[in-house]
Amino acid sequence: MRYGSARILVRIAAAMLLAASADASRAASPRPVEDTLEQRMQACVACHGERGGGVAGAAFPRLAGQPAAYLAAQMKAFREGTRTYAPMNFLMARQSDAYFAEIAVWFASQRPDPRVVEARRGAAVDRAALAAGQALVQKGRPDDELPACVSCHGAGLGGRTPAIPALAGMPRDFLIEQVGSWKTGSHRSPEPDCMSRIARRMSGADIVAAATWLSLQQPDAGPEPKSDALPLACGRG
Ligand code: HEC
Ligand code: HEC
Known part of the structure; x- marks a missing residue:
């Protein structure tokens, strides 16, 4: 596997996401544990870092601070199989567009973790x-x-x-x-x-x-606004 053995992580993550959908369908019943998006997104921490801030030393992308519509489009692409990475295809398979939009907005508003780049500096x-x-x-x-x-x-x-x-x-x-x-x-x-x-x-x-x-560049800048003057036309963006 391209990113190391991720099977156990995916199993845990899938269990958390399925539990979340089951919870949503039982919305009327009282819940013993508070159910927040942040809590459900613990399913992503092992690969994408705390609050999607990134991880050092692995090839997993950070999600924090990315444009929301980009994140949502990629989750849909994994669900539809037009982008392939088996664990992500599996995790996104049963989720709705509305859930993707909610997840995307949450990660877009989080901060990248500066320690990720710091940890890489110093290598030859x-x-x-x-x-x-x-x-x-x-x-x-x-x-x-x-x-x-x-x-x-x-x-x-x-x-x-x-x-x-x-x-x-x-x-x-x-x-x-x-x-x-x-x-x-x-x-x-x-x-x-x-x-x-x-x-x-x-x-x-x-x-x-x-x-x-x-x-090796610190992710200090947030997204810039849409431009009509891109050097090439892009289907997304
Ligand atoms: C087992 C590790 C793993 C878990 C768990 C995981 N991801 Fe991923 N995710 C990846 C990898 C690896 C990629 C890049 C795959 C590729 O090569 O296209 C990725 C890509 C993504 C992307 C596209 C990012 C980009 O910059 O292109 C999004 C969005 C995403 N994941 C969301 C999530 C969310 C939300 C969760 C939790 C519900 C999650 N992922 C759980 C490993 C994981
Ligand atoms: C004409 C505009 C344009 C230029 C110039 C451009 N990109 Fe992109 N890039 C995009 C768009 C649009 C996407 C999103 C594609 C999608 O949604 O599938 C993207 C996505 C990417 C991604 C995927 C990142 C992720 O988190 O999934 C990488 C990596 C990337 N570009 C690298 C580069 C590099 C390196 C260069 C310069 C050599 C470059 N791009 C120049 C428009 C551009």
């Missing part, structure tokens, strides 16, 4: 590759018609409403996996699929360099 990195990654993210490569990542993902890489995700402080291996799967065509987004076009203009070394630099 190739300085030249890091500089190349930074240049690619901030300036793109006009000769190859590769737009700067910041032009869509925001100057502070905190994403853009409604549905362009933040990249700052995301795990390196997660970023490589995502961009790599657009490049090979194993993952597609709704047309016009700007990320597939962008990923195909990147070499393997470009992807690793950009991902390494991004994973």
Whole structure:
């Protein structure tokens, strides 16, 4: 499994989510334990961190501070199978759009955990590759018609409403996996699929360099507002 053995975590998480749906259908009966969204989202902590703030040393993405519509769209994509990662497909399978919207708004309003990036700093990195990654993210490569990542993902890489995700402080291996799967065509987004076009203009070394630099940036910035001036049209965002 790409992210290590997650089977036990998923079993616990699924039990919590199923308990939550059962509770909802028995809404009239008194409950011994307070049932809050935060409590139900404990099901996500092992992989996504406390309040979705992220975890160091694993390839799980943080959810905190991401644009809400982005999170909701991804949960739907896992439910419908257009995005595949077996544990997430399983967890989202029976949930409704309304529940996704509620979960998304809650995570969007949480703060990323700054300790995640701190924990990664200090590891040896190739300085030249890091500089190349930074240049690619901030300036793109006009000769190859590769737009700067910041032009869509925001100057502070905190994403853009409604549905362009933040990249700052995301795990390196997660970023490589995502961009790599657009490049090979194993993952597609709704047309016009700007990320597939962008990923195909990147070499393997470009992807690793950009991902390494991004994973070391503190996620200080929140999402920027929607823009009508993106360098490429995107089906979402
Ligand atoms: C077993 C670990 C695990 C558990 C438990 C888990 N997730 Fe995930 N989640 C992942 C991984 C890994 C990904 C990235 C998968 C991929 O490669 O596309 C992901 C992706 C996501 C994404 C898309 C994020 C992005 O930036 O693209 C959302 C939203 C999400 N999960 C929500 C949840 C919620 C809500 C819960 C709890 C109900 C949860 N997850 C529980 C491992 C987990
Ligand atoms: C033209 C606008 C645009 C540009 C430029 C752009 N992106 Fe994106 N990116 C998007 C959109 C839109 C999405 C959401 C796709 C979806 O909903 O499936 C996205 C999603 C992503 C994701 C998924 C993150 C997650 O949490 O799931 C990664 C990784 C990513 N982009 C990396 C990059 C990198 C690296 C660059 C620069 C080389 C870049 N992007 C440039 C529009 C853009």
